[in-house]
Amino acid sequence: EPEVTQTPSHQVTQMGQEVILRCVPISNHLYFYWYRQILGQKVEFLVSFYNNEISEKSEIFDDQFSVERPDGSNFTLKIRSTKLEDSAMYFCASTRTGGYGYTFGSGTRLTVV
Amino acid sequence: SQKIEQNSEALNIQEGKTATLTCNYTNYSPAYLQWYRQDPGRGPVFLLLIRENEKEKRKERLKVTFDTTLKQSLFHITASQPADSATYLCALAPLINQAGTALIFGKGTTLSVSS
Numbered sequence: 001e002p003e004v005t006q007t008p009s010h011q012v013t014q015m016g017q018e019v020i021l022r023c024v025p026i027s028n029h030l031y032f033y034w035y036r037q038i039l040g041q042k043v044e045f046l047v048s049f050y051n052n053e054i055s056e057k058s059e060i061f062d063d064q065f066s067v068e069r070p071d072g073s074n075f076t077l078k079i080r081s082t083k084l085e086d087s088a089m090y091f092c093a094s095t096r097t098g099g100y101g102y103t104f105g106s107g108t109r110l111t112v113v
Numbered sequence: 114s115q116k117i118e119q120n121s122e123a124l125n126i127q128e129g130k131t132a133t134l135t136c137n138y139t140n141y142s143p144a145y146l147q148w149y150r151q152d153p154g155r156g157p158v159f160l161l162l163i164r165e166n167e168k169e170k171r172k173e174r175l176k177v178t179f180d181t182t183l184k185q186s187l188f189h190i191t192a193s194q195p196a197d198s199a200t201y202l203c204a205l206a207p208l209i210n211q212a213g214t215a216l217i218f219g220k221g222t223t224l225s226v227s228s
Contacts (some may be wrong), residue, residue, distance in 0.1 A: 101159030
């Protein structure tokens with residue numbers, strides 16, 4: 001069964017530092033997403049990416065966030081200057097196209113201290 | 114404002130019974146609705162998708178219904194087992210911008226099946 005792979009599984013960073021979360025989506029999927037889940041809260045949409053550009057983003061995805069697909073396989077989320085409230089599980093997901101279920105990765109637990 | 118609500122935060126049932134979870138939404142006209150399972154510390158796992166023109170969908174012991182008039186989906190697990198214990202998430206895709214549209218998730222219902 002194809003998987004979405006995320007690295008690292010856990011990252012601790014100091015407030016104000018930059019972090020890059022990495023994802024390898026499923027190879028024949030066309031749409032890629034980042035979601036986050038603060039402990040005890042619901043899964044929240046951050047950004048979707050299609051055809052090498054952002055197709056949709058939420059209010060959470062401000063100028064501190066950016067995404068990139070630097071090559072044919074990786075998909076990254078960068079947070080430029082982390083804040084305490086950025087502490088959460090970050091999930092990458094991909095889907096073939098609209099009308100299909102998403103495949104989520106296992107997540108990166110980001111802890112900002 | 115747009116909302117998606119899963120009525121129960123927690124549901125406790127005995128093994129062998131049918132679990133029924135509810136998802137209600139307001140101010141959306143979703144193209145489709147999806148159900149996911151999430152275990153602690155893990156990513157959501159896709160279970161079922163039902164489209165706006167479908168009333169019911171089944172997969173093994175799982176059944177989903179979708180009533181666009183009531184703006185409600187019901188998720189059933191028949192012959193429940195302790196291994197079904199998890200949090201179940203309802204998610205919908207707004208009608209606009211179907212292809213690759215962002216899913217909006219409910220907060221989830223945590224199901225506990227006791228033996």
